[in-house]
Amino acid sequence: MEFIGLNEVNSSFIILENSNAAYDEIVEIKVNGHKKLGKVVQIEQDKTIIQVFGNNDDVSLNNTKIKFTGQPMKMKLSDEILGRVFNGMGQPIDGLNEIYEECRRNINGSSINPVSRTYPKNYIQTGISAIDGLTTLIRGQKLPIFSGNGLPHDQLAAQIIRQATLGINSNEKFGIVFAAMGVKYDVADFFKKTFEESGAIERVAMFLNLANDSVAERIITPRLALTAAEYLAYEKNMHILVVLTDMTAYAEALREISSSKGEIPSRKGYPGYLYSELASLFERAGIVRGTSGSVTQIPILTMPNDDITHPIPDLTGYITEGQIVLDRSLSQKDIYPPINILPSLSRLMKDGIGKDFTREDHQDLANQIFSAYAHVNDVRALASVIGEDELNELDKSYIKFGKFFEQYYLGQGKFENRSIIETIDLGWKILGLLPKSELDRVSTKILDKYYQPTSESDF
């Protein structure tokens, strides 16, 4: 059945009278012969509000025909989606054919039953010391990168994608789902080139909603990507790494739509359901019982004004299992990747490292580095008041530790791929700059086994 004629049109919604719509169903909107999609977002007795994907520029009250599909938004899936490029609505834009359809899935997904989950325990080696050593990424984890405009988060994500391996026993299948939300063309292009150069393109599915694409579609894009990821992981038993960038643009889109709907805003104009919305994406990471696949998420978000307490990074941090925080002052010192380890954290790390996974001393070592580096900041603050020369010997050794840590442990090449053992050994080498008595987070046994004093000339 088709409805002709609308009651009201604004930039992202159309409203019509009487319909027999179901909440959340998809409608086809035909304007002057071309088609677009919309979604029912609110129903009242005399009006149905439909959110339109795409722009409303050509819509008038009389030239529009509306057909209700009776279905929530679904996407076609088969393992052919790997190696393909789609737009933000899931239509192929690489000039190739439509996807062969093995099944259709509701893109909103459903929440995974907590009793059906398996607690993630296997680490992913990224070859980046700051991550592997201190904020280890675990299969099935959601670990966002908190960044700022102009920081090399894209390069870092690309390096993770290039280097991520599942460890030794990995004849398992590995795939990447990439979703771009409101990013610049150059960023999408950078990732595409990275995939091509590394030969990964065959196992990547890309969903691109660029900065000038429709805001309403931006809400759909990550859901398509995650539906694809869940399908590949839980039905095709693949290990899927999902990169979502930029979550800030996603949240901005939510705010834009919410305000044009006339909803009551909460913090900084974002809708009250921002937490639930973000959670409905991030919680789609994990491992479920009965399948051997996993969905690991690396969402990237740019903190507005580098402010970690802004609602977007703040709510994200409460949902995700840790965060990797990039720091402008490290970046200005030309340290790549500029990861500020102190606020960075991987919540699942503790169960995925150690004797059975990486090495027995990994956790103690990481704790010690965190603790010592936190002290470096105090010493630096003191040095900025009284001058470095006035510091005592111990404090001087902390200054040295901080400098070498940033330069040699954090800092590494964009194509440098360190094994987990190399990273751990490097950690000990740098801790060797501190006297043994300062290492109070390491058990005596491990200290005796691994600690070797070092000096500047060793580097």
Add this chain to the structure above:
Amino acid sequence: MSQAIITKINATVLTVSGYDDFHLSEMVTIGEKKLIGEVIKINKSNAIIQVFEDTSGLKLFDKVYPSGKALSVTLGPGIIGNIFDGIERPLVSIEKQSGIFISSGVHVSSLDEEKLWPVEIIAKLGDFVKHGDIIATVRETSFIVNKIMIPENISGQIIEIADSGEFNIKKILAVVKNKDGEKFEITMTQTWPIRIVRPTCKKKSVNRPLITGQRIIDSMFPIAKGGIAAIPGGFGTGKTMMQHQLAKWSDADIIVYIGCGERGNEMTQVLEDFSKLIDPRSGCPLMDRTVLIANTSNMPVAAREASIYTGITIAEYYRDMGYHVAIMADSTSRWAEALRELSGRLEEMPAEEGFPAYLASRLASFYERAGYVENLNGSEGSITIIGAVSPQGGDLSEPVTQNTKRFVRCFWTLDRSLAYARHFPAIQWLTSYTEYLDDLALWYEENVGENFMDNRNQLLKILNEESELMEIVKLIGADVLPDNQKLILQISKVIRLGFIQQNAYHNFDTYVPLEKQMKMMDIILYLYEKSKLLINIGIPMRVLNSSGIYDKVISIKYDVPNDNLQMLDDYFLQIDNFYDKYKNA
């Protein structure tokens, strides 16, 4: 009778008209799928309903069915050891019906209706019974004996009673006839509306601590059984870790763990860990005393709001049997945000930060359900609430933290800079407080040691002095301080690293008995006294540091196992030797 139909759909909030006999908090079912909802507002012409499931596919004029009953939970054997969603549907049964993803419209009964329980009848024919009286006991888990109590509004004489034996929960155990001649059948289960407080005889004052085995809590900022505590902290400061530690080791009989709007993997972790971990006191698996309520962040928001009430109602049920129950609510901020989300959808006038104006009264009505009480049947029980708070941006001045502060008496602030340095538990000693000290002083004096409170106060005093000194150190460095102040810094370090810091992953440091906590404080203070004497006779701090005694005391926590506490006495001797050696140097 008229039929209720949907006249407006706004995500999880529906407007319903055509039926004027709804009452507030009534449970309803909606549409073909029979989704579960609750009436939250009634006008003359319509009612507003919040739905506990995904509303995709609902249409205008879909039917809504009243139930005539308030939103309730079923109480009976089978709750302990189970994991439920926010409205007491067991997740394991949901998995059986709908697979790994939770679909909407799943209908399962809260408790296993087939399982046979060993029932021991204790009431006798002809007994007069009233609300709360115990007529039978059921061994529910290795830990817990469930006591079958007479439900509300029933009192009279038992005119029929079953023999002891193995029955399922539907079995009629007794029939009670009241003075009007009405007969009531008593089974193992009863229902209770989640938003209504279960009645007790009277609230009593608290005077016993909830022993948690965590040094900073037991020794520094203790909480009473029946008390209320809040753990505020930004993300990554260890709230959930703290909650897990308390759920594992605190000496409550029953733990109700509410995962309210938190991560799915965390609930899985609790489930996996608690099934494996053994309680140090009883030797039974921890899961045998634990109930999990899981409403993860991506589950429907209305059920998140309800999950807190479901949890506390279950807690009250076991308290009524005479148990000491502790509730971990992680996190109450998610609950407050659920209120905000629903309030926004109802287009209510927002107060501070978009939260509804009734936030404070809702928080109060939840926290006030804690307490140490005398039950209707004469037994004593308690509910301790420990609520995590996730302040926005880590800023403790936001409305949820501030309002929570008004109703709790124990406030354990988690500190970001401690967490950054991986000092855990990251409870900041300078900003945390407890109001239970006076209530508990007597208990500690009688059961732990006479100078317990003195020790505690002295440690805190030293730490306070340290923080003042640190202001100077930040400006001019520690080297220029006089030796007696350097000693304060050194002893503070011993207290921070050796006492406050506690390793949750260490075999025995994860749980420390009070006796060891007390002795550790004694040793640290003894060391302080002796060092002070040496400083006073002019031995420089630099020399004392080289003795290694401070490091030795710091590692007591790892060197002295909990089952070999006499080793602690040796440390006094070592300190004496240290004193004698340097006295004459």
